[in-house]
Amino acid sequence: MAKLTQEIKEELKGLIFEFFAEECGQEIDSLENETNIIDDLDGDSLLFVELIELIKKKYSLNIQLQSIGKYLLKNPAETIGQVIETSYLIYEHENEIVNLGHIA
């Protein structure tokens, strides 16, 4: 299990905000943790897939989309904040994320 340092957390958070700003044509300052990806940014599931591929490549993670898909069925990530939290878990657990179950 990879160690999720505060530095990595900040890096992931920055990367995710930048990604949504760039892909959705928004000013980064207009985005918040509560911003809903589908309702507020007109995004879709593929946006999330693209982001995962980006994170996977950046940190050389061993993670399959199917594993994340199974996790997300139990723990949907609808806001930017939820996506950030999910990215922390992906970083820490990689494919084992599928075994985490429901996180309140």
Add this chain to the structure above:
Amino acid sequence: MISQPKERKHGIVTFTTINQIGVLTIDNGSQNKIPQPDFIELNLLKEWLAMQELKGLVIVGQGRHFSAGADVDNIKANRNKLSYLEYALECGKELLNYIEALPMITVAAISGACFGGGLEIALSCQFRIAAENSMLAFPESNIGIMPGLAGTIRLPRIIGRRKALEIIISGRTISAEEALEIGLIDEVVSNKQHLAAAIQLIERLTDNRSIQQIKYILRSINTSIANNETAAMKNEGEMFVKLVKNLKGD
């Protein structure tokens, strides 16, 4: 001088030409899903391509994605109509075979998702140029089916049997970087530069070449793949003789 493009639209595709290069755009919502295997009527495509002599054709997706592939709900709705599904696949294969055999340079300009049916379309082109954010996959295995538009034939032909097998069975997503490494795509370009790069590729390859030359070269190569070598050699000889009258220089 760049000529003014005139756009034509039908169903989920638009067609325009830029300097004798056709640009076929898949335009169906944010994911550019393919509602049926023949995503454009073959006769209409033939008509559009015949409107003027073209050096090449680029297929691209409108917006962020090339195409997320088939509309699975549509397949589910027709799961008991097997003869209809079989017929639809035949129409799709006929269309992609036609694109694959076109006597002009064809390039898939890929960005974002290029999944399933979208990847089948991209494989029918001679070249594939992908933006850095591209993701390619045959995810059919994950939902209990398999590629149905000759992806199991074209992919091994392009990247080899072993790698194709692994990709199709696993259903995993391949990044642009890996796709380049395994020869699935020909070039990776910066995000949003894929269409411009595809047009540049065609212009570079066809620069100072007559359309007749391009046609004959492609027909000859296509014939050599489709037929046996003897027929292909005979065909090549006939076309060579026709081109000799255009020989450059003294």
